[in-house]
Amino acid sequence: MNSRRMLRVALMAALVVTPVAIARAQWGSGAQTESADSIPQANLVQPEALNQMLRTERAHPPVVLQVGSRAMFDQAHIRDAIYAGPGSQPGGRELLRSRVDRLPRTAEIVIYCGCCPWQRCPNLGPAFAELEQMGFKNVKVLYLANNFGTDWVAKGYPVRQGD
Amino acid sequence: MPLRRAMTAGVLALACGAAGVAQTAATKTLVNARAPEFARAGLDGRRVDLKAYRGKVVLLDFWATWCAPCQAEMPRFAAWQAQYAAQGLQVIGISMDDDAGAAKSVITKLGLNYPVAMGDAKLGERYGGVLGLPLTLLIDRAGVVRAEFEGEADLTAMETQMKALLRQR
Numbered sequence: 238m239n240s241r242r243m244l245r246v247a248l249m250a251a252l253v254v255t256p257v258a259i260a261r262a263q264w265g266s267g268a269q270t271e272s273a274d275s276i277p278q279a280n281l282v283q284p285e286a287l288n289q290m291l292r293t294e295r296a297h298p299p300v301v302l303q304v305g306s307r308a309m310f311d312q313a314h315i316r317d318a319i320y321a322g323p324g325s326q327p328g329g330r331e332l333l334r335s336r337v338d339r340l341p342r343t344a345e346i347v348i349y350c351g352c353c354p355w356q357r358c359p360n361l362g363p364a365f366a367e368l369e370q371m372g373f374k375n376v377k378v379l380y381l382a383n384n385f386g387t388d389w390v391a392k393g394y395p396v397r398q399g400d
Numbered sequence: 401m402p403l404r405r406a407m408t409a410g411v412l413a414l415a416c417g418a419a420g421v422a423q424t425a426a427t428k429t430l431v432n433a434r435a436p437e438f439a440r441a442g443l444d445g446r447r448v449d450l451k452a453y454r455g456k457v458v459l460l461d462f463w464a465t466w467c468a469p470c471q472a473e474m475p476r477f478a479a480w481q482a483q484y485a486a487q488g489l490q491v492i493g494i495s496m497d498d499d500a501g502a503a504k505s506v507i508t509k510l511g512l513n514y515p516v517a518m519g520d521a522k523l524g525e526r527y528g529g530v531l532g533l534p535l536t537l538l539i540d541r542a543g544v545v546r547a548e549f550e551g552e553a554d555l556t557a558m559e560t561q562m563k564a565l566l567r568q569r
Binding site for chain 1: 464466467469470496497502520524525532534550552
């Protein structure tokens with residue numbers, strides 16, 4: 238590898254690593270900050286597509302998990318969704334693991350958050366990574382560009398309040 | 401009324417037939433309405449009562465420790481609190497975290513100089529449904545919401561609007 242190419246590789250590595258390192262330092266130990274942008278496109282599901290999925294009668298409907306804050310979940314959540322804790326927090330990931338531990342690894346799971354604009358959501362990346370690490374093969378992530386209020390509730394998709 | 405902001409936005413979006421309308425409408429439903437009253441214990445032990453700040457311009461910030469855009473804004477809010485306090489500004493933070501301990505750590509880390517209380521679903525619903533963060537409201541001296549900023553806000557625009565409210569006596 239010539240020196241110019243090595244420099245380019247080092248620069249690229251710094252560009253990738255530095256924001257993660259800064260975020261980790263900012264949030265302290267235990268917090269994980271993988272961006273939602275780290276989730277492969279193939280695993281994303283759009284709101285309309287999820288709504289259709291949930292309206293369709295199926296023997297095994299997807300398990301829908303909210304991986305954001307409890308205060309937001311209690312205000313409004315996707316019908317039949319289960320609260321699974323903020324994915325960016327160790328306690329949240331522990332709750333997530335307990336929610337899915339008994340499911341077959343082929344189960345269809347949909348996670349969502351919608352706390353913040355997509356590229357700034359701290360919860361989805363770590364939650365997705367956790368499920369992958371547990372061996373789940375069929376995990377989808379609801380793509381909410383702005384937030385849950387704007388991209389789900391305001392569109393008139395069904396919601397529930399409380400537990 | 402629960403979910404007022406989002407529901408109103410949905411109705412408007414359907415009426416206008418444009419997806420883009422939803423976000424705009426979602427940020428404005430409390431504007432020109434009286435700010436819902438609340439009083440709760442602050443994280444420093446002192447009571448945070450919105451009514452007590454009548455006569456001041458209130459910047460009410462809903463945030464959470466895991467919300468990166470929130471944390472980018474908060475040092476600016478602390479700076480504004482110091483800069484504009486004499487003109488009648490009062491910043492109030494509402495943490496939408498599940499855990500008060502995490503919120504306290506961030507308050508200490510960022511050196512926040514304004515009162516912060518814990519929020520919950522009930523308070524969120526009273527404010528039209530806090531279903532995305534950050535959410536910042538500017539409330540005038542009479543207790544009426546004059547501006548809402550949802551998501552990553554233009555802080556220069558926010559400061560301009562805040563200064564205009566501070567000039568009103």
